[in-house]
Amino acid sequence: MRFSSTLNHRPEGFALGIHGSYWQAAMSVDGSLGIRVNGEHRRVPGGISVAQMVNELGLDPLRVAVERNLDIVPRSSLGQVCVEDGDDFEIVHFVGGG
Numbered sequence: 001m002r003f004s005s006t007l008n009h010r011p012e013g014f015a016l017g018i019h020g021s022y023w024q025a026a027m028s029v030d031g032s033l034g035i036r037v038n039g040e041h042r043r044v045p046g047g048i049s050v051a052q053m054v055n056e057l058g059l060d061p062l063r064v065a066v067e068r069n070l071d072i073v074p075r076s077s078l079g080q081v082c083v084e085d086g087d088d089f090e091i092v093h094f095v096g097g098g
Helices: 020-030 050-056
Strands: 002-004 032-037 040-045 064-068 071-073 088-095
Touching: 050 064, 050 088
Parallel strands: 032 088
Antiparallel strands: 002 088, 032 040, 064 071, 064 088
16 A cells, blocks of 8 residues: 655645744634644634545545644544644545555
């Protein structure tokens, strides 16, 4: 089994941020959260679950491993864990083949 941690596209609703102070101001204006996914700054809607975020990234929650702030998020709880402002995610996508 091979895996890839590269996310090459930015789905609608996810955008790169600029600097820390910008993130704080933008959060209070539009309700979105500033996070990092595989080292890239992104904005996500407030109240989104980790499973919803993974879906928005175009990935299948059943085929990923998610680390949030250096802790593994069990696949069974991806739908219950909410993304919080400042979270740092590492997402590994498993790809079939040989």
